[in-house]
Amino acid sequence: MELSEIYAPVQGDLDKIEDCLKSVCKVDFPHLAKLLDYSLRSVGKRIRPILTLLSGKSYDYNLERLLPMATAVEILHTATLVHDDAVDKSSVRRGRATVNSLWGEEQAILLGDYLFAEAGSLTASTGNLRTIKLFSETLKIISWGEISQALNAYNVKLKREEYFDRMAKKTAALFVLSTESGAVLSGAPEPCVQLLNEYSYNLGLAFQVVDDILDYVGTEKELGKPAGADLMQGTFTLPAMLLRERYPQEPAVKDLFKNKDSQADIKKVIEVVRNSPDITDECYRIANDFCAKACRNLNQLPDKPARKSLLELADYVVRRKK
Amino acid sequence: MELSEIYAPVQGDLDKIEDCLKSVCKVDFPHLAKLLDYSLRSVGKRIRPILTLLSGKSYDYNLERLLPMATAVEILHTATLVHDDAVDKSSVRRGRATVNSLWGEEQAILLGDYLFAEAGSLTASTGNLRTIKLFSETLKIISWGEISQALNAYNVKLKREEYFDRMAKKTAALFVLSTESGAVLSGAPEPCVQLLNEYSYNLGLAFQVVDDILDYVGTEKELGKPAGADLMQGTFTLPAMLLRERYPQEPAVKDLFKNKDSQADIKKVIEVVRNSPDITDECYRIANDFCAKACRNLNQLPDKPARKSLLELADYVVRRKK
DSSP, X not given: OOHHHHTGGGHHHHHHHHHHHHHHTOOSOHHHHHHHHHHHSSOOOOHHHHHHHHHHTTXXXXXXXXXXXXXXXXXXXXXXXXXXXXXXXOOEETTEEOHHHHHOHHHHHHHHHHHHHHHHHHHHTTOOHHHHHHHHHHHHXXXXXXXXXXXXXXXXXXXXXXXXXXXXXIIIHHHHXXXXXXXXXXXXXXXXXXXXXXXXXXXXXXXXXXXXXXXXHSOHHHHTSOTTHHHHTTXXXXXXXXXXXXXXXXXXXXXXXXXXXXHHHHHHHHHHHHTOHHHHHHHHHHHHHHHHHHHTTGGGOSOHHHHHHHHHHHHHHHHOOO | OOXXXXXXXXXXXXXXXXXXXXXXXXXXXXHHHHHHHHHHSSOOOOHHHHHHHHHHTTSOOXXXXXXXXXXXXXXHHHHHHHHHHHHHTOOEETTEEOHHHXXXXXXXXXXXXXXXXXXXXXXXXXXXXXXXXXXXXXXHHHHHHHHHHHHTTTOTTOOHHHHHHHHIIIIIHHHHHHHHHHHHHTTOOHHHHHHHHHHHHHHHHHHHHHHHHHHHHSOHHHHTSOTTHHHXXXXXXXXXXXXXXXXXXXXXXXXXXXXXXXXXXXXXXXXXXXXXXXXXXXXXXXXXXXXXXXXXXXXXXXXXXXXXXXXXXXXXXXXXXX
């Protein structure tokens, strides 16, 4: 099933998010307008704003309240990507040149700051203090996760619990902001807010595990960036972790990062993972487990079309090739 | 008069801001705790949190409400400095190595993000929507100003109004957030909020003009960083602007930035400014004009000790050597 089918119950409203993003780009400073347009109007999957909308569907769904928040989570996500790319000195994302590669690292840092502020501003416009507080806490958690990841670059001894903790901070936290804000702004009862958060937290973990698998097994065309980018940047993720656990004597693993600049050593590890179905199967099993956890209590949600979309989204997150 | 004397009416509460900053550094991640401690506990002038406290003094001064906000403006200021230094690749600030020079640009970007979020979180904890909205809008304005400054690097044709507009965005906006939040959180009547904002806006402009003068005429010891840093980074400020207006035929001016890497050309401009009292006098006249504007309506404020401190602070801002 394609994303467009999954998104069907809120497609009209998703279009309005695109209009909001377009409005954000309209600033009286042509250079900034260009940067905003370039970064916000690229074709992401828009999963986070969709989570905000779908979370509100079962309750007092009020588009006027949800729209700024759904736009905010997408902009916050974009801001983190812009800074990520600057930190990693990445040149390509989603098949397009990154902001830092086109306008320099300085502009990428400052554009990211502007985007954080814009996301904060839209969140503030909801007038909902719980959501506003969660927004800032989420950005703290994401930054914490990113600092920890940068600190652990080239650390092949990273433990599984550290890896999952990092994913929870880097990815799942923003998924939780997306559902919690949507549910709270729609007056969902607290148990339902928590149920949606359990969904999004585990969906976020599944999403990140799959991202980490695809970085090994995907093609450059599918990924929109070169495969193996994580390892090239010294980021040790689940596939390499499992390889090291299962085949500690494998030379490619033993040599990894001994010479940080050795592309050959890194390519070898990627090759070994690609040719080890037991590794990729195990990664997918873990991702599927998170998805099962995500969905286990969704039947308690009242709205049927939205619930169906959330279930399908979980399925999509594991199935996707990009 | 020393800052400590000016700060006297709120000195006890300023100490509590230091305690708040100390609490912010207590996180369960030793590396991050170290970065926070290093960046937040350096000895800045703490002008912005003082503005927040002094703005509340004439009204319903409630330290519990003001403390998180005063801490937030100082943290927001620190975040912008951390990113500024990363953008400019500066190695020294306030006589100490910068975060980017000690831990790398990546960590500086991510630490700045964390600090923005922490400042947002403290602001959100005030529960005051007007202040929360102003916080995000201010960060947007600051980023806008920084993007504009980076875009205009090496632009010797920068116009005065563009220079002042950039200063309003880069510096005065945060001064305004500091007073407006203090006044609003203390229930000041709207005309008094506006009066304090008129003060802080012009104080911010005066502060930045003096910063820009000191960058030419100060010593490395006083500045805590090498003199001439602005020009080295291609930032064209008031002294060079006046030099160009008054002595367009001066060779040092005509050659400026023709060869961006020519330290000799840059040093020559700095020397000419240092030896042109008519230039520095004119810059100080402009700074004093902003200060006069800042103070012209302060007599309408009820609280005498706080009003006295604000007047003395304006005087200090122009007199200071660092």
